[in-house]
Amino acid sequence: MQSCNYRPAATAVIVSIETTRVCALNPQRSVLKPLFASSLLLACMGLQTFEVNAAAEEKPADGLQVLTPGKLPGTLRFRESNTSFGLGGYLEAHLGVSDSPFETSQTGSDSLFYPQIPVGQQASASGNKVNLHGRHSRLWFKTYTPTDLGELNLFLEYDLSMRPGSYAPRQRHAYVSLGQVLIGQTYTTFTNSAAQPDTDSGLPPAGSAKRHNQLRWTLPLSDPDMNLMIAVEQPDSRVNRISQSDIQTYDDDHDPNLAVRLNRFGRWGELSLSAMTRSLRWLDNGQQLRTRANAYGLSGRVITTGLNNLRFVLNGGFGLGSFLTSGSYPDALYRAVDRTLESSRVLSAEISYQHYWNPRLRSNLVLSESRVRLPEQADARLTNRARALQVNLLFNPQSDLTLGVEYLYASRRVQDASDGALSRLMFTVRYTFQTD
Amino acid sequence: MMGQKSSLLLLGKAAFCQCRCRMGRLLSHALAILLVMLLSACGQSGVAITTGTITEGVSDDALHGLMTERISLLQRSIEVLLYEQNRTQSELDQTRRRQTAEIAAAAIELRDSVAQVAALEPRLRLSPASSATFISLARQLHNDSEALAELANGMRVGSLEDAVLQLQTSCDSCHSLYRND
Numbered sequence: 001m002q003s004c005n006y007r008p009a010a011t012a013v014i015v016s017i018e019t020t021r022v023c024a025l026n027p028q029r030s031v032l033k034p035l036f037a038s039s040l041l042l043a044c045m046g047l048q049t050f051e052v053n054a055a056a057e058e059k060p061a062d063g064l065q066v067l068t069p070g071k072l073p074g075t076l077r078f079r080e081s082n083t084s085f086g087l088g089g090y091l092e093a094h095l096g097v098s099d100s101p102f103e104t105s106q107t108g109s110d111s112l113f114y115p116q117i118p119v120g121q122q123a124s125a126s127g128n129k130v131n132l133h134g135r136h137s138r139l140w141f142k143t144y145t146p147t148d149l150g151e152l153n154l155f156l157e158y159d160l161s162m163r164p165g166s167y168a169p170r171q172r173h174a175y176v177s178l179g180q181v182l183i184g185q186t187y188t189t190f191t192n193s194a195a196q197p198d199t200d201s202g203l204p205p206a207g208s209a210k211r212h213n214q215l216r217w218t219l220p221l222s223d224p225d226m227n228l229m230i231a232v233e234q235p236d237s238r239v240n241r242i243s244q245s246d247i248q249t250y251d252d253d254h255d256p257n258l259a260v261r262l263n264r265f266g267r268w269g270e271l272s273l274s275a276m277t278r279s280l281r282w283l284d285n286g287q288q289l290r291t292r293a294n295a296y297g298l299s300g301r302v303i304t305t306g307l308n309n310l311r312f313v314l315n316g317g318f319g320l321g322s323f324l325t326s327g328s329y330p331d332a333l334y335r336a337v338d339r340t341l342e343s344s345r346v347l348s349a350e351i352s353y354q355h356y357w358n359p360r361l362r363s364n365l366v367l368s369e370s371r372v373r374l375p376e377q378a379d380a381r382l383t384n385r386a387r388a389l390q391v392n393l394l395f396n397p398q399s400d401l402t403l404g405v406e407y408l409y410a411s412r413r414v415q416d417a418s419d420g421a422l423s424r425l426m427f428t429v430r431y432t433f434q435t436d
Numbered sequence: 437m438m439g440q441k442s443s444l445l446l447l448g449k450a451a452f453c454q455c456r457c458r459m460g461r462l463l464s465h466a467l468a469i470l471l472v473m474l475l476s477a478c479g480q481s482g483v484a485i486t487t488g489t490i491t492e493g494v495s496d497d498a499l500h501g502l503m504t505e506r507i508s509l510l511q512r513s514i515e516v517l518l519y520e521q522n523r524t525q526s527e528l529d530q531t532r533r534r535q536t537a538e539i540a541a542a543a544i545e546l547r548d549s550v551a552q553v554a555a556l557e558p559r560l561r562l563s564p565a566s567s568a569t570f571i572s573l574a575r576q577l578h579n580d581s582e583a584l585a586e587l588a589n590g591m592r593v594g595s596l597e598d599a600v601l602q603l604q605t606s607c608d609s610c611h612s613l614y615r616n617d
Contacts, residue, residue, distance in 0.1 A: 071591075072529055072591060073529070073532055073591055073592075073593035073594065074593075086525070088525075140525055142525045142526070144529075153526055155524055155525055155526050157524070157525075173524055177526065186524060187524070193522045193523045193524070193527060194522075194523060194527070194531075196522035198519065198520075198521070198522075203522075209522065265534060267538075306509060307509070307512060307513060307516060359512060359515075359516075363469075365466060365469055367466060389466055391466065391469055394519075396519070399515065399518060400518070402519065432518055432519075436594060
């Protein structure tokens with residue numbers, strides 16, 4: 001019998017492997033590799049353990065169900081089941097050398113975190129900081145089931161970036177979709193993730209990777225190359241009280257964010273036009289203040305020649321502050337003198353070019369800037385501009401292994417016009433795995 | 437003329453001063469890198485197709501060559517989706533679905549174009565042995581493109597590379613015998 005067997009249990013998953021015949025599903029790529037890699041990651045998270053039982057051939061496979069290739073790439077399914085499932089992710093090691101003396105407990109020590117880029121006198125305190133970590137490693141699980149109501153999909157993804165200096169798992173995505181309806185946590189509908197650049201050192205200041213709980217409806221249009229997404233999303237007003245430096249989150253919002261995105265696909269690439277409206281709120285001495293904020297975005301990925309492509313993001317409008325630059329900007333400002341809440345105006349632009357030197361070697365060049373307009377009375381320590389330049393070289397000696405080197409230069413300017421910059425050189429090793 | 441020269445000098449001086457700042461230098465380096473990338477892209481074949489010279493009277497332009505290139509590029513595009521970090525698996529599956537559908541459509545079109553190629557055979561004035569080879573290769577191309585369409589329709593992404601290679605081998609075998617590719 002040429003098959004592989006799988007049985008989940010409460011605390012351990014026993015993978016029975018019938019020696020080399022396990023590879024019968026796909027002779028080139030064994031399922032053992034991704035399961036082994038994911039077991040390492042899960043063990044690291046402390047969630048589950050995997051046990052590989054290579055001697056299983058001697059034991060009968062009673063009660064174990066037989067797996068066959070699933071209905072989507074990278075998935076498997078039980079022979080009697082209609083549900084395909086896939087497990088994957090990557091193990092990643094980063095070695096970063098920064099010219100700023102971050103402490104290991106600071107988010108900015110291993111990620112591009114704009115609020116911690118040193119400015120003013122802090123910026124003059126130079127000193128190289130070396131940081132080696134694997135906190136960007138990820139693990140995902142997905143299922144796919146065709147039903148009479150449409151496709152039923154589930155997707156869960158975790159990384160290890162909950163807290164700086166810790167390897168606690170953090171939920172990135174957790175959603176279910178049935179047909180045209182999606183419910184759960186994923187990227188805000190305002191963002192087109194296809195337009196984000198292929199970088200290892202973090203998202204540039206114009207891009208948003210904010211993930212929200214949401215209810216999204218994807219409406220197909222008469223043109224099969226177009227669709228319209230409409231979503232209601234979890235609100236969270238982030239407000240700065242003028243003359244104070246901190247940005248507080250108001251967690252008693254009543255109205256959800258409403259986001260729409262029109263997508264157009266073609267041989268040339270893809271293009272998205274998005275809009276969002278938010279009701280920002282603030283409570284002052286029992287009096288609730290609110291203001292409406294609207295923002296717009298244009299983003300896309302255009303194929304130039306072969307696999308080479310140009311990606312761009314343009315965002316503008318009000319109440320977009322917390323979506324950009326790791327939350328450096330407020331969504332709105334509260335003025336206690338006249339008890340007014342005013343949304344902040346943000347403008348951001350990003351352009352990146354991805355070039356394939358050959359099918360195994362590629363580079364990305366990214367330029368990005370975002371600005372927020374703050375009133376003159378705003379605290380001197382508030383960031384009002386961020387910029388970044390990223391350039392990298394990524395090599396794939398084999399399809400599941402990426403070796404990368406990337407240079408990052410990021411800067412920010414605060415309200416009192418002082419500024420600071422961060423230079424970082426990063427080396428990355430990433431091993432990607434998935435069921436196949 | 438002198439006025440133009442002096443304004444150019446002024447512009448150059450201003451640009452030089454601007455480049456003295458750190459960000460300016462970095463930007464100029466970035467632009468230089470971008471220029472190298474773009475120039476390199478100009479030298480790549482990408483989707484540009486060379487049709488070659490027709491020798492034995494096959495005057496029909498090699499439409500299937502264009503489609504084979506397109507299929508090959510789409511297959512590589514699907515492969516590199518593995519490196520995407522910012523898209524969810526559902527988004528990637530949708531992209532794979534669109535691209536495999538496009539491969540399937542191109543493969544069907546390619547299969548249908550084989551009949552036109554085979555119809556040229558009487559005009560080629562080939563020897564009986566050569567004629568049999570020509571027809572056999574046309575049939576091979578028909579079967580390969582049909583097999584590729586079936587794999588693409590079933591989203592068997594892992595098997596596409598071999599199928600595309602097989603298709604290219606069939607194309608190359610025919611072109612090496614009947615064209616100056």
